[in-house]
Amino acid sequence: MIYSNIKNIIKFVAFSIDDANIPNIDEYIAEYQQIKPIEDPIFWLSCGAFICLMSGLIFADIMKSKLTNWTTKKMSPIPLENPRTILSWFSFFTGLTIIFVSVLSIINFSITKSLIFSSIISVLFGISMWKAIKDLLTQVEAGTVKEIDEFF
Numbered sequence: 001m002i003y004s005n006i007k008n009i010i011k012f013v014a015f016s017i018d019d020a021n022i023p024n025i026d027e028y029i030a031e032y033q034q035i036k037p038i039e040d041p042i043f044w045l046s047c048g049a050f051i052c053l054m055s056g057l058i059f060a061d062i063m064k065s066k067l068t069n070w071t072t073k074k075m076s077p078i079p080l081e082n083p084r085t086i087l088s089w090f091s092f093f094t095g096l097t098i099i100f101v102s103v104l105s106i107i108n109f110s111i112t113k114s115l116i117f118s119s120i121i122s123v124l125f126g127i128s129m130w131k132a133i134k135d136l137l138t139q140v141e142a143g144t145v146k147e148i149d150e151f152f
Contacts, residue, residue: 045102051095059088063133070140077137080130093126 037043062085066077100118105111139145 041102041105044098045106048095048098048102051098052092053095055088055091055095059085059092062088066137067140076141078134078141080134080137089126089130093122096125097122 063077066075069075070077097115097118100121101111101114104114104118109117136145
């Protein structure tokens with residue numbers, strides 16, 4: 001039993017394409033659609049994920065430094081609208097838009113429709129989350145941070 005299984009595995013590994021009786025394999029492979037790397041939605045999906053990750057880490061570091069300055073130096077975390085914060089926030093939601101467009105194009109949505117839909121979703125998420133973070137920092141400054149159950 002074991003000997004026949006090992007023999008079958010060796011036959012499977014040693015099998016070469018020349019031994020196979022596959023007619024016109026070169027023509028069959030050539031029929032696959034070739035996608036240029038710049039048009040590949042998987043490439044753009046990974047680029048969007050990278051942009052989201054990096055800008056999210058930058059934004060988290062900015063918020064960490066604001067909260068550290070609040071606890072140690074009593075500097076207000078409220079001036080949220082500085083260029084570094086806005087740029088990291090904007091680039092995060094730009095990456096999110098790229099992700100949405102890529103995913104929708106993978107499931108055969110047109111680029112223009114998916115770009116419009118993704119932009120609307122990203123703008124809505126971006127504005128609502130910006131307001132939530134600003135409200136949270138206002139509560140931190142005032143010392144009246146609500147529990148998560150009371151916040152919603």
